[in-house]
Amino acid sequence: MLESLKRGQPSLLAMGDDSDEAIRSTKRHRQNHAKDIWGNIGALLEGTSVVKLFCRELKPNYSMPWTTKRQQSSTSTAFVLCLQERLLLTNRHCVAHASCIEVRKRGDDQKYEAEVLARATDCDLALLTVREEAFWEGATAQTLCNEVPALFSEVVCVGYPTGGDNLSVTKGVVSRVDYEDNPDPWRNRLVIQIDAAVNPGNSGGPALVAGGSCVGVAYESLKDGSTENIGFIIPVSVVQKFLTAWRRLKSTAPVGSTVSEDVPPVRVTAFGHGRFSAQKLENAGMRRALGLAAGQSGVIVKSVDPTTVNAKVLQKGDVLLSLIGVPIGNDGCVPFVCGSSRHDRVPFPYVAIEKFVGEQLEAEIMRAGSKLSITLQLCPQEPLVSVEKEAPWLLDYCIIGGLVFVVLSQQYLRATFGDKWRKERCNGLSEIMDSREREFPDEQVVVLSYVLAHTVNLGFQDVRNARLKAFVVDGVLVRIRNIAHLSNLVEASKEEFLRFELYGRGAGFLPDIIVLERSAVQACEDEVLRRNKIPAARKISNSS
Template sequence: MAASSSSRHQELVSVRRSVVKVFVRSSQPNWTSPWQQRPQRSGTGSGFCINTSRRQVLTNAHVVGDAVMVRVRRYGHAARYPAKVLCISHQVDLALLEVPADAFWEAPPALSSIELSEEVPNLDSDVLTVGYPMGGENICVTRGVVSRIDLMDYTFSPAGGERQLVMQVDAAINPGNSGGPVLDATGKAVGVAFTKIQNSANIGYVIPGSVVRFFLRGVATCRSPRLCDLGVRLQNTRSVALRQHRGLEPGSETGALVSDVAPLSAAAAAGVKAGDILLAIDDVPLAEDGSIPFRDAERIGYDFLVSRRVVGDSFRVTLWRSDEEKEVELQLSASPVPRLVPRKAGVDAVPSYLVLGGLVFVPLSLPWLLARYSEVRKVPADLQAKLFDHKEHPEEEVVVLSKVLAAEVNYGYEDFPSCQLLTFNGMKVQSLRQLRQMAMAGSEERFLRFVMSFHLEIVLDAELCWETHANILDQYGIKEDSSPDLRDAEPPASRL
């Protein structure tokens, strides 16, 4: 018994050597002034050696997101070595680093890759979290058990997002632990620590090994892993009257109501319609609340069947429509399903802008809303409602006036509220790129007329606008009048 305990101790010591501390300097985009970056800040996290032959370290995406410099330090060593971010996915909150320095890998004792297990541990299984939480410089090990298996949106978007499998543990996961391995009794990594419930000392969340493998398979095929989405919203069918109205069999607890279908989604392409009852996915039955059997007596959300798939996968969907059962074949297209309002920086939201006569226009996005209003509940109702709308065509955007850079040409509009731009010179505005193209095309009109939501109107003198354009940019320290994404494929002539 003593020999066995000693051997296990040595194995865990070997595993700890492969857990590193990650040091990051980062600079985030400035969403309200997109031509600028926010001041640099420093942070730390954890990571572990996942492939020593390729010199790769695994950590969380949020640890190295927006990084301008990354360094790593080995357990028991003082030197910090440069690391490069090879691949990052905020949807699964994982990032792969490469550490080129020979000294990092060759300094004794030798490093070894931590083995990854795809098996989801049973409830009450013992686990160890290993990492470098704040409060000290040395490695920290905490012990706990797996307390729940569920689904979670790893981006924690207040507007919701694609959900993936998650493990809840009662081992302490604190700031700095993020990116460290969570080990089972054999020393295998069953997941990666990534967050905890706020104001709780011992309720943490772990990215399971199966999700890590999903990420690594994407990296191996040189593709940034992105979660797939069916493109439907479901409503529970607990109401007896609702089930009777839809012609569902009395006493049955199967089937959830499709309340909405994204026009550009795989579901829409397959012919799924609002009002259908979703009965099953690949013969796995959905309950009235949209849940499916997971294992033993556990249940989990139906999106577990979808988010672990990759683009191009197909599966069968069983529907109840007009009092009869119907099967459709569905092929997953590019993910995420195009939403009218992008939700996550680094996933679907890009800091983009256009300056016209000191008016700063941006595409409506959740990062911009949170930067402008701090909380979703403070966002004006008309903009808040658009968070849950879908695109009708791929280039569609909601263009909003973000701010007014005070100048003589826009006198009288300095305190104009943030609101949606509807038309420019009488033409409907469908995207920021289109607005720029219309402005660049020019016209003989004397005025530039912007019609906003709530029937608000901005009219600028066109000649004065073009004459003062460069001076306004120079006065406010703006190098370009538009973001790089809008300047791709420049037309031959430009008034801006």
């Protein structure tokens, strides 16, 4: 055996030149095959469409809104969307609270300053631009594919994740096309789940399919300790709707207006909301009680926002049978068509995915046993407790005798109670997120965050995170509409005492009423601000 191996060795050495050529031929074949499948991705590999994003962030302190947290830095990904309009696309969360944004092309030693043109919280997308023309020299725009890829389709994620400074490419398949898991189905968005690695820094990068077209934007991965290889991308259909909504706003802007450092980015609302809530009708007995015949299906309306036009045609207890001509199942879902597959189901608001705010939705309802046709309107997404991260009113505050009043938001709850705030009662504040409709169009939930200790507020200094109910004017309880309303009432008050009523928080000595002497409050204002290094007693945005 050993001799035979030795005898064979010369022949192998003699074949060395042919073997090298065979290897090179195989390599060329694989490269050509990859090119045939994935299209000409030379521009991608040269970094002329995908860029690295460098961001300096100044995150606000929601419980102390007159300050900011320490500046932090982060990196992520963006790609060239349109050369003519000089547009880059990335995720909104990549540039949230940015004080400085820079981009760098692959292989380039120069960074270029970028600015945000538009952002949308409802789909986590943002548009950037670079003013320096040198950046756009040699750049190529990424081609978009509007079709949702079928299951098992191969996907390549391109970006600049952590672990290195250079361009990274990961490959996987489409494992699911579904809606986000949000308690409010109107706030869910279509997402594509892939098993390609999506790590911090990949956000904002394109996901490509065969042919080199982009089918989505990488934006998050699920890492809860019990799952692996679950990443999500935002499909191009959502990107296109965001762009359409932005261009509509742009077309209504004053002639000659331009983006500058003094003008904030445009807040785009790409998706609307029905401003009503519903529950499933999976119980056959309940369907019969509501007068539904065999074969009929739908959802029952739980509440309707009284401040919207939909409250004029839709009532609590109505059964919503169909929306835009699509029957709604008893599970609250409708069929979802993905390629040739018609087996999946998604929440019923999906049928309005191509509609914009202000447009009409034809619907059929069952009311008191009678079938009716009504017209609903798609409204802006304005929940009572904001889920925004950069809206100006989130940092509004008012300090009265050391009492710090702020606007309740999801960001405030997270900053005060931690990332697991949804699992805690948060003094009853978290329950307002999903359980209350607006009573006034401009309503805000005003919270007594905490008390800056001073003799004027002695006895109330342990009050924390208490919801404000009313302010007493001429002996009458006046319901607080928003933080601007509170500030105006206090400033206009001529009474000897300022009386605040809080929502009750159970038994014990926790106060439901706070009374401060008005003259003492006015006398101590400057001292309270000086002691706590606060620049002003109040900050009220024009949006309140």
